[in-house]
Amino acid sequence: MSDLAINDKGEQKAASEFHDDFILHGIQHASFVCPFCFIGLVAKAIYIDGPQGKSPHFSCFPQKPHINGCDGYPLVEGKSVKGEKKSNKIIIGKEEFLFPEKLVSRSKPSQGKFLNDLSELIKENNPEKVEKRREGVGKEVGSAKYTSSIIRSFASSKKAIISLVYKYAKDEELSSEERKLLLKDTLSQAPIELDGYKTNYQVAFQGTKYFSTYKKIWNGEGVVKIKDGIVYILSGQDTEYKHEDNSYELSFYTSLKIPENIEEQPAYHQTIINRLLNAREKELVVKWFAYGMASIVLDKKSVLLSIDNFDHVFIEKV
Ligand SMILES: [Zn+2]
Incomplete structure (x- = not known):
């Protein structure tokens, strides 16, 4: 090769x-x-x-x-x-x-x-x-x-690494604890550079369960809503946020502005938009990945991850 x-x-x-x-x-x-x-x-x-x-x-x-x-x-x-x-x-x-x-x-x-x-x-x-x-x-x-x-x-590479680890763990009859450690170890050894910031696959990805102030490849699943030409994916899982001895359970929203000239967008962007619109119409849950910095909004009621580059989003095929 x-x-x-x-x-x-x-x-x-x-x-x-x-x-x-x-x-x-x-x-x-x-x-x-x-x-x-x-x-x-x-x-x-x-x-x-x-x-x-x-x-x-x-x-x-x-x-x-x-x-x-x-x-x-x-x-x-x-x-x-x-x-x-x-x-x-x-x-x-x-x-x-x-x-x-x-x-x-x-x-x-x-x-x-x-x-x-x-x-x-x-x-x-x-x-x-x-x-x-x-x-x-x-x-x-x-x-x-x-x-x-x-x-x-x-996102695809992370999934591939996970499935390779699972296959190896099965072949070698590892315990689930050993498999967990191997996966964490493998992902930690896989470097990734995002906006000049060097980290690894273990740290770069973040589910919506906990809040982070860093730029992350966030991932989760949720329902799709549209308001004023903006698509929102509301995560099915609330996000834990701790601030000054207080703990909050926040709703996690990922937002994307739908461009007016969809046909002129790159094929990949059109696919993403169509998957979102289709999921919204059929009220389906989408699995998503999106890269960016999330922030706390609406007087600590919600987390908002606003994405302006469709290259930075992946919506899995439903
Ligand atoms: Zn040759």
Whole structure:
């Protein structure tokens, strides 16, 4: 498996960027080649919508490995980055999982590097040229971070880590206490960077049971209400808030302003809006993730998490 590929338009990007383009904008490419030795590659876990136990990557076709000394990865100081220790890789039993470790902002489809003379390059391909290209990309991107602009990618990764831990615990017949510890330990070792703030998957996520003054990837479930063009998700669980020896049980609201020109929004945003409107119409409970800072409002009666970027919301399919 590898991270980089050139698509049928001659554009080079990372698997995670192709995945974001698909989720956010519905953009899908038919074919890929290795950016170094130009053999054909297969997109894996890139064009799927839903929680996944695999990170986006590229694989060779069966019996068609990389050629001319290539392994699909850039070279940094003469060494392939393939085997290097990665901070965003967890290993649970025999399973490996790569997760996004930095939230970035991408309003448009990401822009990769274009190779216009691909057919010419393929014609005069040899080990020296492959090495040169791998070194060139190594200098440019090195061991670039796996980033994403959508909270959904982080939420899906957390779920994938949880299911890998549960599977391992079952196989190894761990007690529920041991499984709990393993899960906490694994999530604590998975770094995540949000708005320049470095933390880990254990700390970054927060359910609505307790209040926090920090920016969090909040998650919960609740019913959808609409008032004056603003969608509110009212959490089914009250939030405990302690202040000056007093303890309060507050209602937790997540709010999103519905844009007027829904059709002009990125495909992902339209999906989120449609899921919310559908849930409201059918009075269904939605499971949600949203990134932001919550505040206490209405004279300590409610918590409000106001979201203005739909990339920062994930509503699970009902
Ligand atoms: Zn290759």
